[in-house]
Amino acid sequence: MCATPKEKTPSQLIDGRIKELGDWRGDTLARLRALLKEADPDVVEEWKWRGVPVWYDDGMICTGETYKEVVKLTFAKGAALNDPSGLFNSSLEGNVRRAIDFREGEKINERALKALFRAAVALNKAKSKPKPKPKPKPKKA
Numbered sequence: 001m002c003a004t005p006k007e008k009t010p011s012q013l014i015d016g017r018i019k020e021l022g023d024w025r026g027d028t029l030a031r032l033r034a035l036l037k038e039a040d041p042d043v044v045e046e047w048k049w050r051g052v053p054v055w056y057d058d059g060m061i062c063t064g065e066t067y068k069e070v071v072k073l074t075f076a077k078g079a080a081l082n083d084p085s086g087l088f089n090s091s092l093e094g095n096v097r098r099a100i101d102f103r104e105g106e107k108i109n110e111r112a113l114k115a116l117f118r119a120a121v122a123l124n125k126a127k128s129k130p131k132p133k134p135k136p137k138p139k140k141a
């Protein structure tokens with residue numbers, strides 16, 4: 001996406017949000033974003049729904065929302081992901097999404113989070129592959 005001088009790219013808008021927050025939430029969002037980029041260098045950043053960072057690779061990986069008390073990563077297909085480290089701690093009742101709420105001062109399990117990012121990308125890539133056409137049944141003579 002090429003931006004004119006008045007338009008900003010999604011990455012620039014995310015940079016602006018991080019700077020605008022200017023507190024632990026901005027620092028946390030910046031760290032989560034960096035971890036996602038380390039886990040998936042091909043990630044594409046978008047800016048949706050009037051100010052929500054969204055990350056894609058062959059489909060939506062997650063959103064990064066900031067609230068007064070938490071920074072929330074919502075994984076679009078989180079219910080389908082294996083979470084052996086138990087990172088998901090929010091939106092657990094849904095059939096599709098799962099989220100992780102990060103609170104001020106909490107330590108981020110970076111290794112487990114990067115594994116979760118990679119699993120989300122792998123799930124997207126598996127679902128984006130075209131399904132082979134079924135073989136025609138032989139005609140009976």
